[in-house]
Amino acid sequence: MRIACVGGGPSGLYFAVLAAIRSGGRDEIVVHERNPAGRTHGFAVTFGEDLLDEAFRYDPAGGPALRDAARLWSAQEIRVADHPAAHVGGKYGYSIARVELLDVLARRAQQLGVRIEYGTTAGRDEVDADVIVAADGIASSVREARAEHFGTTIDEGANRYVWLGAESDSDTFVWDFQRTDAGWVWIHLYPSSNGLSTCIVECEPETWAGLGLDGAPPADTVRLVESVFGRTLAGRRIVEPPGGLGEQPWLRFKEVRNRTWRDGEVVLAGDAAHTTHFGIGSGTVLAMQDSMALADALYGPGRGGGATGGAATGGGARVDVVDLNDPDGRGAALAAYDARRRAQVTPVQDMARRNMHWFEQAGRQLDRVEDPVDFAWSLADRRGDLGRIHYQLHRATQIPALRQVRRGLTTARRVRRAARRAATGRPEGDGA
Structure with missing residues (x-):
């Protein structure tokens, strides 16, 4: 065939x-x-x-x-403006360039x-x-x-987003929501396998237009991200995608x-x-x-x-x-x-x-945030597939000692699964 x-x-x-x-x-x-x-x-x-x-x-x-x-990334944080970071427990995953x-x-x-x-x-x-x-x-x-x-x-979705990289080598997956004069902008930043982190920037269309990004040169996007998310980036440089940003880097999801x-x-x-x-x-x-x-x-x-x-x-x-x-x-x-x-x-x-x-619709919630932990829960359950017990675990995860216990249990489960995978073995005569 x-x-x-x-x-x-x-x-x-x-x-x-x-x-x-x-x-x-x-x-x-x-x-x-x-x-x-x-x-x-x-x-x-x-x-x-x-x-x-x-x-x-x-x-x-x-x-x-x-x-x-x-x-491997083994922790997840959600940051809203100047509030203390909220933590999402039991979450980890793998990233690869x-x-x-x-x-x-x-x-x-x-x-x-x-x-x-x-x-x-x-x-x-x-x-x-x-x-x-x-x-x-x-x-x-x-x-x-x-x-x-x-x-x-x-x-097409309504929001605008741009896919960037960052010179960041953290093991933590970070969501960071920050208010600008034109509205809220947020990133999610997660590590890669090549020393760079992926940095996806998103905002509602009114914010994108209000910031003048609809007609701004691509370099303005990079300067904006480095300025607005300075706390999370901690001075690390934003990296443009392979081939550059092009004339209009901001996209709508299809x-x-x-x-x-x-x-x-x-x-x-x-x-x-x-x-x-x-x-x-x-x-x-x-x-x-x-x-x-x-x-x-x-x-x-x-x-x-x-x-x-x-x-x-x-x-x-x-x-x-x-x-x-x-x-x-x-x-x-x-x-x-x-x-x-x-x-x-x-x-x-x-x-x-x-x-x-x-x-x-995130901007409406962000305008009313008093408890970042509850907002973090809303983000974690945005697909609507979690239950009450998960919310209780989420609240408990904000306590450092309990967070460490939960991470320890998660690590143990991960190690067991890795051991089961290794037990599958390699077929004879088929070297990888």
């Missing part, structure tokens, strides 16, 4: 890895990436334990490289015999393959060529949805299929889980398949192995991927939309 992945981001590269493993090297797999090797956008991406567990199960030889390249993640995946894919063609663009009509995975991002050219068939809708993810031999994956607001940090996780689900649909649950607690394969339901040399068999597998995975992602997008709306 011939497989073409259009787009060398996390979804395209990871599916190429899994397809190479599942096919035992029998399938011809090519990744077409428009950028040169080593060039990408943005700074760091985040993920949690669940993705690591899945990565170790789906590719025991490659999973450790992902963990080794990632950076996007360029390093792509390097890890690309090296693993090439080790398995995948051909990566950098600096090439490929539309549907330019690719000769039995399966075409359109993983070419939010502005997917493959999807846009048949947008009516896919039923693509793109809705939520991509599709009525179907399949058109004949073409399937969508990653941001080409769906986007979720950056406030929940799920984009890379969902993209790689798309790859797992597609590998399961085509090849049947292999090592790790169906064992993800429903994250990738729909509750562990069995996926029938089909004859991939038969076009009807391939079509049935792609249709199964479309139906199952789209149904799983839709609730996540709904949750992410609630998160986006929370930020679009």
